[in-house]
Amino acid sequence: MDIRLATGVWGVVATPFHGAHLEVDHESLARLVRHYASCGVSGLTVLGVFGEAVRLTTAERRRVLQTVTEAVALPMVVGTTGSATAPVAEEIELIHNVLGDRLAGAMVQVNTGDPVVLAAHLGTLHAGTGAPIVVQDYPVATGVRIPTSALISALDGLPGVAAVKAEAPPTPLAVSALTSALDVPVFGGLGGIGLLDELAAGAAGAMTGFSFPEGLVAATTAWRTGGYEAAREAFLPYLPLVNFEQQAGPALAIRKRCLQLRGLFADASVRPPAPGMPAALEGQLTRHLAALAGV
Numbered sequence: 363m364d365i366r367l368a369t370g371v372w373g374v375v376a377t378p379f380h381g382a383h384l385e386v387d388h389e390s391l392a393r394l395v396r397h398y399a400s401c402g403v404s405g406l407t408v409l410g411v412f413g414e415a416v417r418l419t420t421a422e423r424r425r426v427l428q429t430v431t432e433a434v435a436l437p438m439v440v441g442t443t444g445s446a447t448a449p450v451a452e453e454i455e456l457i458h459n460v461l462g463d464r465l466a467g468a469m470v471q472v473n474t475g476d477p478v479v480l481a482a483h484l485g486t487l488h489a490g491t492g493a494p495i496v497v498q499d500y501p502v503a504t505g506v507r508i509p510t511s512a513l514i515s516a517l518d519g520l521p522g523v524a525a526v527k528a529e530a531p532p533t534p535l536a537v538s539a540l541t542s543a544l545d546v547p548v549f550g551g552l553g554g555i556g557l558l559d560e561l562a563a564g565a566a567g568a569m570t571g572f573s574f575p576e577g578l579v580a581a582t583t584a585w586r587t588g589g590y591e592a593a594r595e596a597f598l599p600y601l602p603l604v605n606f607e608q609q610a611g612p613a614l615a616i617r618k619r620c621l622q623l624r625g626l627f628a629d630a631s632v633r634p635p636a637p638g639m640p641a642a643l644e645g646q647l648t649r650h651l652a653a654l655a656g657v
Contacts (some may be wrong), residue, residue: 458491567582584597600657
């Protein structure tokens with residue numbers, strides 16, 4: 363059976379909160395994933411870094427998965443938060459219990475720069491849980507850096523790898539090397555800021571939480587049918603907002619505020635210690651949204 367992820371856009375789902383105690387807003391969550399489905403994404407990525415999974419309890423994570431499962435019929439990649447093998451395996455078992463065959467892959471972060479240790483970690487997880495593994499190389503979030511050559515060494519011939527999410531800049535170089543050496547799809551992330559160059563380097567699509575997933579879908583679809591020029595034309599209207607959302611520090615809050623202004627979230631709150639939406643950026647965000655009103 364081919365476990366490799368489908369090409370295209372895997373929308374990374376933010377977790378909405380509301381109320382004085384910042385409880386999970388399941389109504390907004392369901393509205394968001396239904397919007398993703400209407401945009402034509404290949405699947406969803408839930409409980410990732412963008413979904414603030416590290417700030418959710420185990421019970422909250424389970425309920426998030428249930429809400430998404432009930433709202434849409436899309437396949438799902440689900441993030442794990444641990445760095446050691448046993449805790450990650452426990453998370454994957456929980457995910458399996460909720461999703462069953464809806465689980466397209468468990469997203470596991472690179473936890474070491476040693477390719478031998480990494481291969482053992484990923485191999486044990488797949489063998490022990492049966493879950494396809496999506497390998498996320500995201501040093502900004504994990505603090506772990508691995509040379510692309512070492513990542514290739516760890517993954518080459520390793521059973522159970524469904525995809526790689528390459529988020530170690532410069533991503534086009536990493537995507538090019540990974541796609542040349544491995545027989546698994548490689549997806550870009552980082553809000554879509556490198557999407558055109560990643561597609562040119564061989565990326566299978568995007569796996570990211572940009573607040574206009576329809577822009578990501580338009581670009582990847584245009585790439586398949588018309589190549590670079592068509593993808594560039596499709597993505598150009600969205601690029602100023604892509605860049606705006608990628609501001610270090612408040613990036614998550616900016617995206618959630620954008621989702622709120624789009625009517626997808628009732629509240630733009632993030633859980634501490636993540637910084638909230640800076641008031642000084644409200645005016646410019648409004649201008650970015652106005653520019654996309656006719657797209």
